[in-house]
Amino acid sequence: MISDAPVLILGARSDIALAIAHAFAGRGHPLMLALRSPNRLQAIVPDFEIRYGVEVTLHSYSATKLTGQAEFLDNLPQQPQIIVCAVGLMTDQEEAAGDPALAKQVVETNFLGPAVMLEVAAERMAATNEDCAIIGIGSVAGDRGRAKNYVYGAAKAGFAAWLSGLRQKYAATQLHVMTVKPGFVRTQMTAGMNLPGPVTVDPDAVAEDILKGLEKKHHVVYTSVWRWIMTIICAIPEPIFKKLKF
């Protein structure tokens, strides 16, 4: 991907999104950062200008809004050649399972909202006939539902299926669609969770894996050893899996 290709990051305030922003900016890409409250990232603008000499613009964006995708894209200062969707919302499993309104919010934030936006963007990007990419951040939680986390997992599974469909739909174009499934990452989202040290990585490592995956045009990227972990987890027969407690 050419280094001055503009990058749009949806859900830019998360720790993983910021790490990805640093990685792209470090390679010279100008950035458009979309998030609910752009003023919270104001300090990023001079920081990236000094650090990397790249331009950063901030844009107001609500992940759960299901209309106005075209206007949002029209109003960007330039059309993105790379879109990274890092939107994510993880709530307490019990609360989400027991409260339909909260479950709806989890599904709309992690799945429906981003999917609708990427659908509109994909059509435009493919039509440019230039090298371009969509990177969607799913989760290993979407690979197999677990009692501890299945509302979030179901939403991420839906998102991954949508991305897989997009990938096939645009296979004949210059648009590359990549799904990223980070395992455990030390972030604000997982703060306070008891994560196993050896298989938990920092957001910077996830960002590096993503950029490497993009260079090689991988389709599905797992971070660190999670491809192997998930291969094993997915291979466990259901009668056994349902009795496991993790």
Add this chain to the structure above:
Amino acid sequence: MKQEIWGWGRAPRAVCEVLQPRDKAELVAAVTAGKLIPRGAGRAYGDAALQPERTVSMRHLNRLLAFDPETGALEAEAGLMLSDLLDVFVPRGWFPPVTPGSKFVTLGGMVAADVHGKNHHHAGSFGHHLDWVEVMGSDGKTRIAKPNSRLFKSTVGGMGLTGVVTRVALKLRKIETGWIKQESVVARNLGEAMDALEDGESYDYSVAWIDCLASGDAFGRSIIYLGEHATQADIDYRQTDDPFPKARKMRNIPMDAPNWLLNRTTARLFNAVYYRAGVRGEGERIIDWDKYFYPLDAIGGWNRLYGKRGFAQYQCAIPLEAAEAGLRQVIGEIGRGSEGAFLGVLKRFGPGRGTGISFPIEGYTLALDFPMSSRALDLMDRLDRIVEDHGGRLYLAKDNRMRPNLMKIGYGKGLTEFAKQRDEAFASLQSERLEL
């Protein structure tokens, strides 16, 4: 979130409520909630950045705010890591005016400890190179403190007890290359070492590694490292291809070493081998900035070599007129003790700031590591008495065991001045221990 944390010496450990604000609103909420201590990279050795009720990590508030490529004036948030600053600015020909022996520290931590480097005899401490610092009190309000203000004088070196440092404005220095012209000199004993440090005054940087376990004629034998930023003319074809070399990749120590690994015998052996290598390598050479300033940073988590028990670093400063007598007694006492002492570092300090509780005073400073044990604690108590008798003081960024009495005597008038600027909501385990 409750979490067990510790300083670089890994002793003591404490379960603390750790907050990680990501913007100003979150910081204000954390700072106005009650008792707290700010924490940077956690590189203070002891308990300076531990507060069970609320330890506020500044690591996410780490943005560069403004840079003037004409003058080198830089403004940044206090959580910026020095390693990031170096990555950004060394390739552009700028270097921090003062740097401690590790680059994994934050700007806020450098202000709070008023860090010194190998150029203290010329450049003074970090506080000498600041245009201003911004400090947030427990009322959630920020104040810009300029060098002549009382708040500035007590905040620089004030260990985060006057409020949390939120932004820092400093001046970087111009460098022609990222290489260092290093001259190493062998000193066969303490007298020669001190002479060599006095003679090396004309160099920008000077520091001595000292063997505190050698006795007799070799008492205080040292290798003195003098250094200067190399100019274009100093470097040859091997370096001109890469005038601003990048930092090395770090290797990690994956687990705690057993407690017995570092003891008096291995310390003696290590020091002897290191000294011989220094003798063989005497002379001039060109090395890159990363190796020169941050030799230990190449091994991530080297503190784990001391095992689970952790270690204490003892760093004292003794005024010039009493320095030689004081150092002789301190090193003599260590030699008599049964503790290992690795990595003794001796340095000539220029004049100190003379304000608040900033550590450096004109004279000599000696720093040593001891594996944590009751015998080591006893030895350090004995060293305290020598330091006190010679009008010296200990460095708070290293300390995890000093007693309030030595704090009062060692810091004297500056401490009284500092006390007036205290924000009482700010308290660490260290400040509580030292009754600050």
